[in-house]
Amino acid sequence: MDKSLGRKRSARDWVVDSVAFLLALLIGVILYGENDTDQIPQWLFAADFVSGIVLCLLLWFRRRWPIQLAVLAVVMTIYSETGGIAALVLTMTVAVYFRFRVSLLIAALNIVSVVLYSVVRETEDPGVLVYATAVPLYFGVVGWGAYIRSRRQLVQTLRERAERAEAVAMLEAEQGQLRAREEIAREMHDVLGHRLSLLSVHAGALAYRPDASTEEIAGAAEIIRSSAHQALQDLREVIGVLRAPVGELPQPTFGDLPVLIEGAQRAGVPVELELDAPGPLPEHVGRTAYRIVQEGLTNAMKHAPEEPVRIRVVGAPGNGLTVDVSNPAPKVRPGDQGQGLKGLRERAALVEGRLEHGRTPEGDFRLSAWLPWPS
Incomplete structure (x- = not known):
């Protein structure tokens, strides 16, 4: 009927x-x-x-x-x-x-x-x-x-x-919006967290060195001003994705890694970089490697300021890319390792890689990842 x-x-x-x-x-x-x-x-x-x-x-x-x-x-x-x-x-x-x-x-x-x-x-x-x-x-x-x-x-x-x-299209659109929001939150954490850590390092240096010369204070103030300006620019770029189609969020590349290291060194962080990755990396793998180094630097400046940071990025097509970031004896509280490292683990999983972090027997904090690099 x-x-x-x-x-x-x-x-x-x-x-x-x-x-x-x-x-x-x-x-x-x-x-x-x-x-x-x-x-x-x-x-x-x-x-x-x-x-x-x-x-x-x-x-x-x-x-x-x-x-x-x-x-x-x-x-x-x-x-x-x-x-x-x-x-x-x-x-x-x-x-x-x-x-x-x-x-x-x-x-x-x-x-x-x-x-x-x-x-x-x-x-x-x-x-x-x-x-x-x-x-x-x-x-x-x-x-x-x-x-x-x-x-x-x-x-x-x-x-x-x-x-x-x-109904399926609406559900997929909602899931897409959720993924876009998660991506925005991850980018805000990665980009702004690094910039604000640089600001914290310089501000802390000024606070602990009241006897600094006028030239040193002026130099540190200029770096703080420049970092704050760059942080605002990064914030505008990240929030700008809300007005742009999904997928137009500005993304760094593996080639921007030396610029990242140089910025940390200008902030007074002793960084040792070993970079040996001949050949062009896949875009998504290179971007993930950049974010891992960025997060490692941010955590080092936040929890172990003025301590040397050793960064090792080596690999070859067919063998994969290894990214290691380590610094001695960071003062990390249990609640300080949450969202940033979870986000990195998700990033590594998205490119079919793996990520580990924790203290070494020598007392260092080590962030290590392996990312696939097809031949």
Whole structure:
């Protein structure tokens, strides 16, 4: 049975039902007028007219009781020709809303009804009447109704698929927004964390050296001003992604690594760099290596200021890229290793690499990663 059966009648349904009622009534009255010369009792002639009008009126309720009204039409058309068109409409209604075998059964009952009609009305050639008129007419109506039913089901299926596709698209969009937010948070942590650590180092140097010369104070102040300005620029670039399409967030490259080291050295951090990575790195691998070194420098300046930092970036195509950042005895509290190192581990996993961190037997803090470098 069709799910739309019994629903509230739409404006289109009102139009269709009105046309069906008027058409069945008009043709029924015409057929009744043509049969006024038949040699049948007057009571049967009157019953034909009344039953036909009743069937036409019942067309307004065909969506509520299609099977019941179709069976009633089978009984009435045994003696009523006025209700013949209404019976056809009711048969088609069954074909529209029910399975094909149900509508075939109703059509077969109507054909039996026509045979009985030929007996009751004493027509001259019942065989020709049944096979030449009733059979193709009723089965044609059933076929038409079945076509309408299959088309409705197809439209409903396409609509449901479209709704599911829209829901999936909305879910994917929400997940994309979530990934974009996570990326923005990670970039803000990586970029601004490093810049603010440089500011902290220089500000701390000024605080602990009240006897510094005017030139030293001016130099440190200039570095602080420059770092603060660069931090604001980085912040504008990161927040700018909110106004730009996803994927346009400014990203550093592996070639920017010496600039990063130089900035830390200007801030007074003793950095030793061993760089041996001949050949072009894949972009995503190089960017991940840059972020690992950046996070290692940030943590070193934050937790172990003025301590030397050793950075080793070595590798070759086919062997992978190894990134090591170590510094002696950092003063790291348990809660200080959270989001930055978790983000690095996620970055390494995204490029199918691995990352480890922790204290060495010598007491150093070591951040080590291996990243794939295809040959």
